[in-house]
Amino acid sequence: MSLRLWPHQFDGIAFAYPKPAAMIAAGLGTGKTAIAEHLMSRWEAKRCLVVCPGSVRGVWHRMLPLHSPTPIRAVILDRGTVAMRTAIADAELRDPSPACLVVNTEASWRYPLAEWILERRWDCIVLDEPHLGGIKTNGTRASEFVAQLTARSRRRLALTGTPLAHNPLDAWGQYRFLDPTIFGPDYAAFLDRYAAPKQLRRRKKLRIAHSSVAAVIAELWGADSPLIDEWGEAPDYTPWLPGLRNAEEFAARIAPITWSCKSADVLDLPPLLQDSREVKIGAEAQRLYDQLLDQLWADTGHGTVTINSALTMSVRLQQITSGHVGTDNGRLYRFRDNPKHEALHDLLSQTSEPSVVFCRYIADLDVVAEITKSLGKRYAEFSHRRKDALTNLATLRQGVDVAGVQPKSGGVGIDLSTAKIGVWYSLALSLPEYDQGIGRLHRPGSTGTRIYSIVAQGTIDADIHQAIADRREIIQAIEARIKRNCNAP
DSSP: OOOOOOHHHHHHHHHHTTSSEEEEEEOTTSOHHHHHHHHHHHTTOSEEEEEEOGGGHHHHHHHHHHHOSSOOEEEEEOSSOHHHHHHHHHHHHTSOSOEEEEEEHHHHTSTTHHHHHHTSOEEEEEEESTTSTTTTSTTSHHHHHHHHHGGGEEEEEEEESOTTSSOGGGHHHHHHHHOTTTTOSOHHHHHHHHBOHHHHHHHHHHHHHHHHHHHHHHHHHOTTOHHHHHHOSOOOOTTTOOSBSSHHHHHHHHGGGEEEEOGGGOTTSOSEEEEEEEEOOOHHHHHHHHHHHHHHHHHHHTTOOOHHHHHHHHHHHHHHHTTEEEOTTSOEEEOSOOHHHHHHHHHHHTOOSOEEEEOSSHHHHHHHHHHHHHTTOOEEEESSSOOTTBOTTSBBOTTOSEEEEOTTSSOTTOBOTTOOEEEESSOOSSHHHHHHHHHHHSOTTOOSEEEEEEEETTSHHHHHHHHHHTTOOHHHHHHHHHHHHTTOO
16 A cells, blocks of 8 residues: 655655665655655665664554555564574565565674675665764764665665754765765865864854853743743854855755755645654563563462552553663662664754653653753753743743653643654653643644654553554553453453
8 A cells, every 4th residue: 555645755756766876855754765665666676775773664664565656575674683684684585576674774784784785786775864873974884884885786765854964074974875976985085175174163162152141041030031032042053154165066966866855845744743663672671571561460360469550560661661760779770772762862863843752751851851962952841840941931942952841741731832843752641641742732723743652662652552543541451451461351
């Protein structure tokens, strides 16, 4: 089944179809994956390879059956060691039917998978979000591996909302994969021709200075002071300090194979888009999750647990999927591997629009603040501990790039509609709570609001997410699963 395309997606397909390689630089929520899948079909590609961040693999697994006009198998390499994934890939591609192999960037360049990939000819290779995972940087293993893929592919695509997100020089690794003749083989010569590092440093200092003034205003006159609104958000200094020399020549070189589309410019987007990013929790978290789950099933099966205490256990299970758990001595333990952290980082790095991240737990809000800071963005919060994300009119404060929000904080009158991106980092445990969160962003007259849920596969997250999709009461869905797993009547 193929979903109907939007007009801008037809434009992207028409641009890339006659070319051996193309950069699809389209904003978050504009349907880059659908463009790629239709191109694969029109190119009659039988053997396709997608290299992407781990958090994006689930998107391909879910969207290939929906968007591809012709049948193609999605082979998602997300389990086992690299050697095991190589064996799975080899077995799957022995089947002559069309197949799309999807592998995360970190695994793609490792032995023996990298060797296996480079031994084959591919009809189409797609780099999804190549500004992540080291591909854009010269000299990394990921970048050097991807450069070798060029000669092994008939067609090439790069899909990203922000190809030059932080530095125009990020173009090097991405365009080397698409067409190495654009900038030539010598990275030092590329830097000598186009780099203006002093401008990048000045731009960063100006943004930091602007945020520092806003912080002083908040400290002296309060977080609700109208002076903060008057001070406004940091200007975009890029036109004056692009970090780039010979900018016209640079733009002219990439233009023939680059198609751009900004989310805000796409007028035919539906008022509300809802999507998910599926992740797999790490081994350490999975072990503890399974232990708690076994205890829950056993206790419930023996009739020693009420539904309230079972829900208390469910909260602990949900916290594990977010990457943390409370210890017996009242402290917080964070798991070393937290795929939700990676997925949120990927989402927030793809957009320059104001975003809201919903979190049920303070520990999750701390993660959001950390990611926001690492991206050089301004963070604010609306929770039981702080409320600096809002003005005294209960609207999102101007200049906030990312707001961490606890769904139960405050009332339904809060207006977050100036944010176009919403992310559920830890899902609501009731439909009214979920609907209220959506309603704070998606108000009457809103256009192009995009809501993403980060869902840990095979966990309570999946149960909650499915219950929301089915419009079933979440607590009842959790109770039903408890009874089903312990064979209770």
